[in-house]
Amino acid sequence: MKFFSRAQKLGFILPDFSKTAQVYEGTNCKIMDGKTLSTNLISQAKTLKDGKKVPCLAVILAGENPASHVYVKNKIKIFKEAGFDSQSYIISSDEISEEKIISLILSLNKDKNVDGILVQLPLPKTINTEKILNAISPHKDVDGFLAHSIGTLATGEFTNAIACTPFGILAMLVSYGIEISGKNSVVVGRSNIVGKPMSLLLLSSDATVTMAHSKTKDLKQICKNADILIAAAGQPELIDKSYIKENAVIIDVGIHRKENGKLCGDVHSNVKEIAYSLSPVPGGVGPMTIAMLMLNTALAAWAKD
Numbered sequence: 001m002k003f004f005s006r007a008q009k010l011g012f013i014l015p016d017f018s019k020t021a022q023v024y025e026g027t028n029c030k031i032m033d034g035k036t037l038s039t040n041l042i043s044q045a046k047t048l049k050d051g052k053k054v055p056c057l058a059v060i061l062a063g064e065n066p067a068s069h070v071y072v073k074n075k076i077k078i079f080k081e082a083g084f085d086s087q088s089y090i091i092s093s094d095e096i097s098e099e100k101i102i103s104l105i106l107s108l109n110k111d112k113n114v115d116g117i118l119v120q121l122p123l124p125k126t127i128n129t130e131k132i133l134n135a136i137s138p139h140k141d142v143d144g145f146l147a148h149s150i151g152t153l154a155t156g157e158f159t160n161a162i163a164c165t166p167f168g169i170l171a172m173l174v175s176y177g178i179e180i181s182g183k184n185s186v187v188v189g190r191s192n193i194v195g196k197p198m199s200l201l202l203l204s205s206d207a208t209v210t211m212a213h214s215k216t217k218d219l220k221q222i223c224k225n226a227d228i229l230i231a232a233a234g235q236p237e238l239i240d241k242s243y244i245k246e247n248a249v250i251i252d253v254g255i256h257r258k259e260n261g262k263l264c265g266d267v268h269s270n271v272k273e274i275a276y277s278l279s280p281v282p283g284g285v286g287p288m289t290i291a292m293l294m295l296n297t298a299l300a301a302w303a304k305d
C-alpha cells in the first residue's frame with residue numbers, strides 16, 4: 001500500500017470493510033459505501049490532531065457555478081467536523097482575473113498558518129486553469145493537480161498529494177478487500193482530475209490498465225474485459241449491464257442531476273444484477289473525495305518530510 005504509507009506514518013489506518021459489506025436489495029452485489037468510510041477517516045483525523053498544529057485549508061472559489069458553491073460549502077463543513085480550520089475566498093464573475101487569483105495564491109503560499117490551497121474547479125472559461133494551479137506551492141497542493149504532484153505520482157514516489165478522487169477510490173478498493181494486482185482495469189475518461197491520476201495509481205498497484213475516452217472504438221468490448229471498471233465519462237448512465245463482465249467491480253465517478261431532480265452517475269443501476277460490487281452515486285466516490293482532501297491537508301500540515 002505505497003499510496004497510503006505517508007498517511008499510515010501519521011497514524012491513519014484503512015479500516016477493513018471486506019467482511020461487513022452490505023448488498024443491494026435482491027442482489028449479491030456488494031455496496032462500496034464511501035460515506036461510511038469517509039466518516040471513519042474523518043473521526044480518525046479528529047483524534048490524531050490532538051497536540052498537533054490545527055491544519056488549515058484555504059479555498060478559492062471563482063465564479064457562480066452552483067454545484068461548485070455546494071461542494072465548497074460541504075468541504076468547509078467536513079473540515080469543521082474534523083476540527084480543522086478553513087478560509088474561503090469567494091471571487092464573483094465580474095471581479096475575476098488571472099492576475100487577481102495568482103496574487104492571492106502567492107500571498108497564501110507565504111502564509112505560515114495556511115497548510116493547503118485549493119482552487120475549486122471548473123474555473124470560468126476565460127481563465128487559464130494550468131497557469132493558476134501551477135502558481136500553488138507544491139507543499140501546499142492538497143488537490144494533487146500540480147504538474148509536479150502528478151509527476152511524482154507517475155514516478156511512483158508518492159511524496160506529494162494524490163488527487164483526491166482517485167486517492168479515495170483506491171482507499172475504497174483496499175478497504176473493501178478488492179485485489180488489484182494483476183487485474184484488468186479500465187478507466188473510462190482521461191481528465192487530469194480523475195482519469196489520468198487514477199490510471200497511474202492502478203498501474204502502481206500492479207493492475208493492467210486500459211484508458212478509454214470519447215474517441216475509443218468499441219468501448220463496450222473494452223469495458224467487458226474489465227475486472228475493475230472506473231466510469232468517469234461524464235455521460236449519465238452510459239455503462240449498463242451490457243458493458244460489464246460478470247463479477248466485475250464497478251466504481252461510478254459520474255454525478256448528474258436527472259429531470260426528476262434525483263442524482264445519477266455514469267453507471268446504470270442494472271449493473272447490480274451481475275456486478276461483484278458497486279460504488280454508488282450518491283454515497284460512494286463523492287464523500288471519499290472530501291475525506292481525502294482532509295487527509296491531504298493533514299499530511300501537508302503534519303508530514304513535513
Ligand SMILES: Nc1nc2c(c(=O)[nH]1)N[C@@H](CN(C=O)c1ccc(C(=O)N[C@@H](CCC(=O)O)C(=O)O)cc1)CN2
Pocket residue numbers: 070071118119120121122143164165193255263281282283284285286287289290
Ligand atoms: N479543486 C477541485 N475541484 C473539483 C474536484 C476536486 O477534487 N478538487 N472534484 C469535483 C467536485 N467535488 C469536489 O470538489 C465533489 C463532487 C461531489 C462530491 C459529493 O460528495 N457528492 C455527493 C452528492 C452531492 C450532491 O447531493 O450533490 C455524493 O456523490 O454522494 C464531493 C466533492 C470537481 N471539482
